[in-house]
Amino acid sequence: MEVAYARPDRQIVIAVELAEGSTASEAIRRSAITEHFGELASGEHAVGIFGKVINDPEHRVLKAGERVELYRPLLIDPKSQRLARARKA
Incomplete structure (x- = not known):
C-alpha cells in the first residue's frame, strides 16, 4: 500500500505494509x-483512493x-474559475 500527498512545492509517496x-x-x-506535513495533523482533509474521494476512511x-x-x-471553486476565464475571453 502507499499513502500520497502533494503540495505545489513538495510531494511524497510513502509505502506502508499493512495486514x-x-x-x-x-x-x-x-x-x-x-x-x-504538519497541516495534515488536524485531520481536516479529504481522503481518496486513486483519485476518488472516499466518505469514511475509518x-x-x-x-x-x-x-x-x-x-x-x-x-477556489473550479466552476467559478472556468466561468471567470470564459467571461475574460
Whole structure:
C-alpha cells in the first residue's frame, strides 16, 4: 500500500505494509505522513483512493495495491474559475 500527498512545492509517496483488512485511516496513521506535513495533523482533509474521494476512511477496507491519497482543500471553486476565464475571453 502507499499513502500520497502533494503540495505545489513538495510531494511524497510513502509505502506502508499493512495486514489484510486494514483501513485507509490505518494506512495514514502507519505512514506517519503528518510528520512530513504538519497541516495534515488536524485531520481536516479529504481522503481518496486513486483519485476518488472516499466518505469514511475509518471503515474503508483497502485492497492490495491501492494508494491512499490525501487532498488539499480547494482555494477556489473550479466552476467559478472556468466561468471567470470564459467571461475574460
